[in-house]
Amino acid sequence: xxxxxxxxxxxxxxxKTGTLEAKDIHQLSQKLRGEGFILIKAQSETGPKxxxxxxxxxxLGVSLPEKxxxxxxxxxxxAAGLPLPRAIEALSNQVKNSEFKKALIDIKDEITKGKNLxxxxxxxxxIFSELFQAMVKVGEESGTLEDVLKTLSFQMEKEHxxxxxLKGAMIYPAVIITAMxxxxxxxxxxxxxKLAATFDELNIELPMATQVIIGxxxxxxxxxxxxxxxxxxxxxxxxxxxxxxEVKKIVDKLVLKIPIISPLVKKTSAAYTVRTLSSLIAAGxxxxxxxxxxSKTLGNFYYKEAMGEAAKKVRKGEKLSEVLSSYKSIYPPIxxxxxxxxxxxxxxxxxxxxLADFFEEEVSIATKNLASVIEPVLMIIIGTxxxxxxxxxxxxxYSMLGAI
Numbered sequence: 029x030x031x032x033x034x035x036x037x038x039x040x041x042x043x044k045t046g047t048l049e050a051k052d053i054h055q056l057s058q059k060l061r062g063e064g065f066i067l068i069k070a071q072s073e074t075g076p077k078x079x080x081x082x083x084x085x086x087x088l089g090v091s092l093p094e095k096x097x098x099x100x101x102x103x104x105x106x107a108a109g110l111p112l113p114r115a116i117e118a119l120s121n122q123v124k125n126s127e128f129k130k131a132l133i134d135i136k137d138e139i140t141k142g143k144n145l146x147x148x149x150x151x152x153x154x155i156f157s158e159l160f161q162a163m164v165k166v167g168e169e170s171g172t173l174e175d176v177l178k179t180l181s182f183q184m185e186k187e188h189x190x191x192x193x194l195k196g197a198m199i200y201p202a203v204i205i206t207a208m209x210x211x212x213x214x215x216x217x218x219x220x221x222k223l224a225a226t227f228d229e230l231n232i233e234l235p236m237a238t239q240v241i242i243g244x245x246x247x248x249x250x251x252x253x254x255x256x257x258x259x260x261x262x263x264x265x266x267x268x269x270x271x272x273x274e275v276k277k278i279v280d281k282l283v284l285k286i287p288i289i290s291p292l293v294k295k296t297s298a299a300y301t302v303r304t305l306s307s308l309i310a311a312g313x314x315x316x317x318x319x320x321x322x323s324k325t326l327g328n329f330y331y332k333e334a335m336g337e338a339a340k341k342v343r344k345g346e347k348l349s350e351v352l353s354s355y356k357s358i359y360p361p362i363x364x365x366x367x368x369x370x371x372x373x374x375x376x377x378x379x380x381x382x383l384a385d386f387f388e389e390e391v392s393i394a395t396k397n398l399a400s401v402i403e404p405v406l407m408i409i410i411g412t413x414x415x416x417x418x419x420x421x422x423x424x425x426y427s428m429l430g431a432i
Contacts, residue, residue, distance in 0.1 A: 032056050036065035045120070046133050090128045090155045092188045096181060098123070098132075103177035113139050131155050144168055159183075159304060159321050166311045176311045183307040190299060190388060194292075197395035201402050208410055213248070215417070220245035227424055237420040273329075280329040284358070288401055292394050297331045298363055299387035306380035316343040330358055347371055362386075 034056060036044050044065055050056035060066070098119055105115035113136050120132035131152045138148040146165035149156040160180065167176030224242045227234060234242070248255060269275045284290050304325050308318040316339050323335035334355045341351045349368035352359055366383050370376030 034060070036060045047130070047137055090125055090131075092184060092191070094123060094125055094128055095155075095160075096184045096188060098128075099177055099181045099184060103174055103181060106174050106177065112145060128155065145173075157325065159308070159325055162313055162317065162321050163308065163311045166313050170312050172312075179307050179310055183303060186303055186384070186388065187300070190296065190391060193392055193395045194296065197292075197398040200399045201406060204406050204410075208413070212413070212417075216241075216245040216248050220421075221249060223421060232424050234424050235420065237416070238424055241417065241420050277329050283328070284330065288398075288405070292391065292398065293328065294358060294360070295387055295390045295394060297326060297328055298359060299384055299391055300326060301331065301335070301359075302363060302380045302387065303384035306377050306384055309377040309380070315348065319348070334358060 030051070031047055031049050032053070034046060034048060048056055048059060050059060101119055101122075102115055105118070106112070110118075116132055116136040116139070120129050120136065123129050123132065134151065135145070135148040138151065139145060144165075146161050146168055149161050149164060153161075163176050163180050164173070167173035170176075220242060224245070227238075227242075270279060283293055301322060304322045305318060308321060309315070313321070319335050319339035319342060323332050323339065326332050326335065334352070338348060338351045342348055347368075349364050349371055352364050352367065356364070363383065366379050367376065370379040373379075
């Protein structure tokens, strides 16, 4: 039995979309006909339909803005009193991402069969994170789903804003480095071979640096396919290596030591931590569970480890502020102090929300200043590369003129 994503119409012209299990398309058509619908199109969820061509792009997934759109509109519809299955079906007709559309239709069908929303979201962990599921579950259990969705929407908007700032800060150095590599490759392919031919005709003894550049240019010109294959292989190997715990530990430790990058990483990680803690505590999630979920949302190994250890110790009765005091190397003292104040006053969620605003503003300032910090470093690198290239190519010419 395969599960099919289908579109069907009734004799009155009413359109219906959804998922059904059937042995084949013929059986699917019969099932729909029994319900008074005529099958228009169908596609198996296990793969593309016969005769169609589809390039698999699983790495693209569902973007954060699409999820924000879903949460924000679902909250509005629930506030308006719309039944949950109907609200999700309406949203599924508005989303453009086919993967997201199928997931929402599947969720709607599961809710119609009696499942609650959080469990239905759990069937699609590649789209809805554990943070997402946990907050919705708390909202269902406490009867405050509308408020929880509003908090979740705010959390996701802040996350999107933070990621956009970080990506924006990386655009300038990425463009400069890409242009530098592009110009370098063109020089190696188009200019160096002509200079090499001239040197060969004049029978000049070349310095080692010049020989290396000419040799690399010759290899690049004749073995460019091999170079591309090697680069692709290197990318795959590095991406897989980063999934190994020990390798990721080393890389994450280096990231926390690099002068320009380290302050930005620490501020960003602190912002993610306190924002997530604030949202989950506000939703009513128990603190140990909050720390476990927060641990899974963080990228750096050492921040994950800190939150994971904190969850274990808090469960044993220790205070969070006391536990985090052992991690002063990664969390600024203000985080520990404000959490301690929150524990004393019982206003942890509100204090952490204000602290998150502070760190997000710090990240915003840091990303704006990043270009001015990176620019001189890039200029030094570019100057060094150009200087090495120029000296390597001009030195034989001076030797030739000196011999004359």
